Amino acid sequence: MQKKAIKVNSTDNVVVALMDLNAGEIVNVEGIEYEILKHTKAKHKFSAEDLIVGDKIIMYGILVGKANLPIKKGEVITTENVKHQSAKVEKKTETTSWTPPNVDKWKNRTFMGYHREDGQVGTSNTWLFFPLVFCENRNVEILKEVFEKELLFEKASKHQLLLRSLVNNSETEIVEEDEMDNRVFKNIEVKFITHQGGCGGIRQDAEALGRLLAGYVKNPNVAGATVLSLGCQNLQIQIFKDALDAISPDNKKPIIIYEQQKSGTVDEMLNGLIKDSYEAIKQANEVERNPAPISKLVLGLECGGSDGFSGISANPTLGRLSDLMTAIGGATILSEFPELCGVEQELVNRCVNEEDAVRFLQLMKDFEASVVAAGSGFDMNPSPGNIRDGLITDAMKSAGAAKKGGSSPVEDVLDFTEYIKRPGLNLLCTPGNDVECTTALVGSGANAVLFTTGLGTPTGNPVVPVVKISSNTSLAERMPDIIDFNTGEIITGEKSIDEMADELLEFIIEVASGEVKTKAEILQQNDFIPWKRGVSL
Structure with a gap:
């Protein structure tokens, strides 16, 4: 009962x-x-x-x-x-102990991934097109249309067929096509991102965007990139190159860069981009999946559209999974600093290094100060949906959100755009905003993102699979098109958190091996929003 x-x-x-x-x-x-x-x-x-x-x-x-x-x-x-009220934290007060879970059953498990020369392993193989400045968004969109039509042979979607039937006043049968069968290249995805940054704001935001994009190129899921620059923007090509060199000094991935103001007409530039990119994509298609230990997984931990059950079912399941990954030698990244408000003492005490404890508190303090300066505060973090479903204070929301990080030691503390360096649990300074957070996790090296939700959130990422994990069965049944995994059986008492974490890890291995596509991938939810910390000038 x-x-x-x-x-x-x-x-x-x-x-x-x-x-x-x-x-x-x-x-x-x-x-x-x-x-x-x-x-x-x-x-x-x-x-x-x-x-x-x-x-x-x-x-x-x-x-x-x-x-x-x-x-x-x-x-x-x-x-x-x-x-809302939360405890004030000034410093590390103790060093917490941790007993790793038994991981004998996982030690020899592998997934089928794309091995990179720097030792990282991707869960997908993607050629990425992106601009350094919003002025190039239109050209990226043109390239997107050209490459998707020719490389995917895209046919009319079910929604296009529906509209066509309405226009023609016919009873056209809507048949979904299997687009994967139409691809010219079987081992490579071609993805495109646009953004509103790179110029017009403070220099620090342009530089941060450069580091973020460098992180995307560094990410093991990316085989190479085509980069478009206007030429006069704040985010100069050299800033991007320097950012990439800082995290990947021996970069072997092909990068094609075109600058419009040095390329003549738009047609001339696009013709060059298409020819050069096609040849590079053809080469990247030769890379195939091979076995890799699951310790090569870097899992981003995130929640969005949370409810009163998130901190009882879905988030603790991720916490158990994070502990398993740490014990195996893999890495996890816990993000969303506004949703760690109130649990700082526990996280500070779990920091392996004293300097990381100090840095975490300083990042939290600086972030909250910037929010207050804008006329708000962390106490305004719960959304109307959160409140409606039982999360009525930020500290209450945070206490449940922090469960995603399990109980293992905090090995490193990263600021926004910093790339992961150590296995184990990492803390990454990001906003709570769903897409900004996912965007940041991938830029810091996550090759899969685990996204818990109690209300339902339709978002994904261009280069990394985003696994949607429901906190309750009602949501999983109501929105099966966006939910990949359901932890509602914890609420009903049918399964334990440990059992659910084991099932989730099995599912992640299937996703990482390309055997299962996430709902976000199927729906082509390729969201990319960089965190803009400054103002427009």
């Missing part, structure tokens, strides 16, 4: 409803009976004790808010009676 409610941590003074609870209903949690005073929706919390104004709200064993109205035992907590 499914439980009606749970306490996540024995020290908590709130209880999570696992199903809708009616006023007057009696709920037994760990031998204690609670009378539900007001209708409480699934995913929301009710108080485990009488609280007065100023009392602390504890969940996941940490401070996540304070009462700003009296709250009775059994009463639902809301944005009206609770406000």
Whole structure:
């Protein structure tokens, strides 16, 4: 029989409803009976004790808010009676111990990947087109149309066929085509990204964009790149080259760069780009998948469209998986710094190096200061959807979001655009924004991104598979076209977190080997939004 409610941590003074609870209903949690005073929706919390104004709200064993109205035992907590509050962290207070999980069953497991000369292994093989400045977006779009039509022999989509039937007032049967069978090259994908940066803002944003794009070229999923430059923009070609040389001084990947202001007419430039890129893509197609240990996986950990179950099912599953990867010798990257507000002490204490602990706190402090300077604050992080589904304070959201990082030591702390250097758990400074975060994770070396969601978020990435993981079965059944993996059986008590993590790792191996395409790949969700920290000038 499914439980009606749970306490996540024995020290908590709130209880999570696992199903809708009616006023007057009696709920037994760990031998204690609670009378539900007001209708409480699934995913929301009710108080485990009488609280007065100023009392602390504890969940996941940490401070996540304070009462700003009296709250009775059994009463639902809301944005009206609770406000955000988190503990202040000044320094590392202790060094936490960690016992790695048993990974004997995973030690010899492999996936079929694309081996690069620098030792990295890709989960896909992509030739990437991108501009250094938004002025070149139109030319990138022209190249996209040319290459996709000729290399993929694209046929009308089901949506085009639907419109065609409406225009012609016919009953045209909508048949989905298998586009993979039409590809000229079987071992290479051709992807295109555009952006709104590279000029017009502060120099630091242009330089950061250069580092981000260099990270994409460095990413093991990328075989090579075609780069378009106007010529007069802030993000000069040399800035991009210097950024790539800093992280990949022995780069062997082919890079084709054209500068429009030195290339004559648009037609002349495009003709050269098409000829040079085609020859390079043909060479990149010769690379084939070969076995690689799963320790070569670098998994980005992210959440978006979170709900009150995310911190109980999907995120802890990623946490267990992160611990498994660390024990195996692989790497994971935990991002979204605004969603680590309130759990800083735990993460600081888990830092292996003292300098990383100091750096993490400074990055958090600087990030929050910039948000405050813009007239907001981390307490404004929960979205209307988060609040509607039970995450009513930023610290509460953060406490659940941080579960994605498991319990292993923090091996390194990275600022935005820094490329991963060490195996184990890494912290990466990014916003909580879904696409900006995914974009940053890939630029820092993730060759797969694991994205948990409780409400449903349709996003993907041009070069890396994004695995969507549902926190609840209702979402997985309602939006099967975007969800890849469901952890809802944890909520119903059918499976444990450990069992679910093992199943998820098996699924990731299939995705990394090219045996399964993610829903984001099928839907061609190739989102790319760089984090812009400055202002336009």
